[in-house]
Amino acid sequence: MPPEAGSPDAPGATGPVIRVxxxxxHPMWREAVARDLTxxxxxxxxxxxxxxQAVRLAPAARPDVVVMDLNMPQLSGVEVTAHIVAANPAxxxxxVAASGEQDDVLQAVKAGATGYLVxxxxxEELLEAxxxxxxxxxxxxxxLAGLLLGEYRRLASAAPAGTGDTPRLTDRETEVLRLVAxxxxxxxxxxxxVLSHRTVQNHVxxxxxxxxxxxxxxxxxxxIEQGLDD
Amino acid sequence: MTFETQMWRALGVYRVLxxxxxxxxxxxxxxxxxxxxxxxxxxxIMVAWTGFTVxxxxxxxxxxxxxxxxxxxLGAALVVGSRYINDIExxxxxxxxxxxxxxxAAVLAWAIxxxxxxxxxxxxxxGVANVFERGAVTAENIHNIVLLALAGSVVGxxxxxxxxxxDTLARALQVEAATRERERLARDIHDGVLQVLALVQRRGGExxxxxxxxxxxxxxxxxxxxxxxxxxDDQAAFGPDGDAALAxxxxxxxxxxxxxxTQVTVSAPATPVVLPAPVAGEVAAAVQAALDNVRTHVGxxxxxxxxxxxxxxxxxxxxxxxxxxxxxxxxDAAAAEGRLGVSHSIRGRLRxxxxxxxxxxxxGHGTEVELRLPRSSG
Numbered sequence: 148m149p150p151e152a153g154s155p156d157a158p159g160a161t162g163p164v165i166r167v168x169x170x171x172x173h174p175m176w177r178e179a180v181a182r183d184l185t186x187x188x189x190x191x192x193x194x195x196x197x198x199x200q201a202v203r204l205a206p207a208a209r210p211d212v213v214v215m216d217l218n219m220p221q222l223s224g225v226e227v228t229a230h231i232v233a234a235n236p237a238x239x240x241x242x243v244a245a246s247g248e249q250d251d252v253l254q255a256v257k258a259g260a261t262g263y264l265v266x267x268x269x270x271e272e273l274l275e276a277x278x279x280x281x282x283x284x285x286x287x288x289x290x291l292a293g294l295l296l297g298e299y300r301r302l303a304s305a306a307p308a309g310t311g312d313t314p315r316l317t318d319r320e321t322e323v324l325r326l327v328a329x330x331x332x333x334x335x336x337x338x339x340x341v342l343s344h345r346t347v348q349n350h351v352x353x354x355x356x357x358x359x360x361x362x363x364x365x366x367x368x369x370x371i372e373q374g375l376d377d
Numbered sequence: 378m379t380f381e382t383q384m385w386r387a388l389g390v391y392r393v394l395x396x397x398x399x400x401x402x403x404x405x406x407x408x409x410x411x412x413x414x415x416x417x418x419x420x421x422i423m424v425a426w427t428g429f430t431v432x433x434x435x436x437x438x439x440x441x442x443x444x445x446x447x448x449x450x451l452g453a454a455l456v457v458g459s460r461y462i463n464d465i466e467x468x469x470x471x472x473x474x475x476x477x478x479x480x481x482a483a484v485l486a487w488a489i490x491x492x493x494x495x496x497x498x499x500x501x502x503x504g505v506a507n508v509f510e511r512g513a514v515t516a517e518n519i520h521n522i523v524l525l526a527l528a529g530s531v532v533g534x535x536x537x538x539x540x541x542x543x544d545t546l547a548r549a550l551q552v553e554a555a556t557r558e559r560e561r562l563a564r565d566i567h568d569g570v571l572q573v574l575a576l577v578q579r580r581g582g583e584x585x586x587x588x589x590x591x592x593x594x595x596x597x598x599x600x601x602x603x604x605x606x607x608x609x610d611d612q613a614a615f616g617p618d619g620d621a622a623l624a625x626x627x628x629x630x631x632x633x634x635x636x637x638x639t640q641v642t643v644s645a646p647a648t649p650v651v652l653p654a655p656v657a658g659e660v661a662a663a664v665q666a667a668l669d670n671v672r673t674h675v676g677x678x679x680x681x682x683x684x685x686x687x688x689x690x691x692x693x694x695x696x697x698x699x700x701x702x703x704x705x706x707x708x709d710a711a712a713a714e715g716r717l718g719v720s721h722s723i724r725g726r727l728r729x730x731x732x733x734x735x736x737x738x739x740x741g742h743g744t745e746v747e748l749r750l751p752r753s754s755g
Binding site: 250271 | 568569571572573575576579580582583599630642643644645646647648680681682684685686687688689695697699739741742745
């Protein structure tokens with residue numbers, strides 16, 4: 148949400164330096180992102196050219212934020228996200244995807260990514276996204292909101308009404324998510340719905356949390372079923 | 378194993394069987410020969426040569442012309458030699474040669490190696506040897522020569538056919554492998570080009586001025602190329618070869634994504650939004666009209682967002698801009714003035730599809746065009 152860029156304070160000024168890992172199979176892109184982040188005061192603790200390398204490096208590099216390309220050979224961004232988040236739930240993964248990779252983005256978000264950025268995002272958008280990701284603030288793009296809306300509808304139509312464990316959005320959450328998907332900033336949404344900025348943020352965060360929780364429960368259930376069946 | 382290798386193996390089997398036949402015949406006739414010991418020597422030579430050729434013809438290097446020439450020469454020599462080790466009277470009475478049909482293996486070898494004419498040539502050589510052995514041209518001679526020439530040409534023709542079809546098959550496999558490799562390369566190249574275009578767009582935007590224009594162009598090309606690639610995959614999934622129920626259908630997301638630019642953000646579910654192709658086309662045209670409207674009334678730099686929602690009741694597509702919005706009341710006035718002509722065409726399209734279009738606007742929140750299309754049963 149570029150309109151509410153907030154105070155452009157240097158990330159290192161207020162606390163410990165934010166450690167970032169950049170994962171991308173394209174060297175030119177990887178270096179450009181790493182350089183932008185370094186210039187902006189972030190500490191790029193590792194760069195990886197493929198998914199396997201990223202999973203290997205992450206425990207030692209201990210990044211706070213991972214900026215990762217979704218489309219990589221061998222181990223995909225989705226799998227790497229799942230690995231990294233499983234190893235250390237405190238790591239925040241920001242997925243960078245090209246438009247047209249929507250399904251992968253959704254899978255990555257369900258696997259624990261904290262949001263995504265399009266490849267064509269500007270330097271400022273990238274830095275802002277990393278800053279807010281590090282602060283634990285999910286940066287919702289309209290594209291991600293559209294994906295989540297679709298996913299909740301898919302889940303609702305797949306499960307009969309009244310089934311307890313299917314995640315559902317409240318009417319208010321749906322309303323907020325739709326406005327995000329239509330490109331409104333949190334400030335504009337707060338204004339339109341007569342809510343506080345914080346409440347809008349919470350609603351958005353909730354939509355993501357519910358889906359990730361559901362995904363984790365499903366994975367555990369799947370594992371148990373497999374274990375019992377064997 | 379190639380077909381050709383199999384033919385050479387079959388020839389080996391034929392030669393061994395022919396050898397057994399020749400041996401049995403000689404066993405029965407050896408008593409009538411003028412020089413039975415020389416006859417046994419001839420049989421020994423045939424056994425040794427059969428063993429050698431069966432082994433030699435297994436490898437391509439062993440099927441060389443010198444070996445084949447020796448094969449034929451040995452056969453001819455044994456035929457001619459028959460005249461000197463058998464009783465001359467019996468020969469003139471029409472006795473069989475020592476190697477009998479064993480020599481025809483050499484003709485078949487020539488045919489397999491060199492085609493029908495080589496087979497006929499080899500048959501001719503043996504024919505001359507036969508005539509010399511007999512000392513005269515007889516009906517029997519001619520009969521044998523014709524049979525040999527026929528066998529040589531037929532086998533030679535078949536061998537050539539097999540070789541040609543094998544080559545064709547190999548070439549087809551090669552083309553297929555090359556195509557697959559080319560597609561893989563194209564994907565890699567596309568990926569690389571898309572990355573570079575995205576990077577140019579990013580850097581250009583930061584540098585400003587002319588570079589920003591270059592960046593914007595790069596961004597548009599990125600979207601265009603990505604749509605092309607995505608549409609190709611989409612067509613592969615929904616093409617005539619795809620699911621019959623989906624033939625004639627289009628994924629609305631793919632069409633609308635094609636409208637995305639650096640100023641237009643398209644958001645959609647992760648799952649396909651499948652509509653009959655003409656309906657999807659009409660909806661996309663309505664969205665295009667709405668975006669044109671934004672460009673005309675808000676300005677060329679206006680940002681717009683397209684949201685596709687697939688609800689149980691139908692499809693909802695929303696087009697919103699970040700313009701100043703239209704004050705309440707002004708909307709009707711604008712419609713009355715004919716300034717929302719494009720909106721009328723949007724409404725018309727949706728009405729034809731059995732849906733509806735509504736325009737909402739508030740100052741400071743831009744203008745929203747909502748297209749609703751019920752899921753029809755047909």
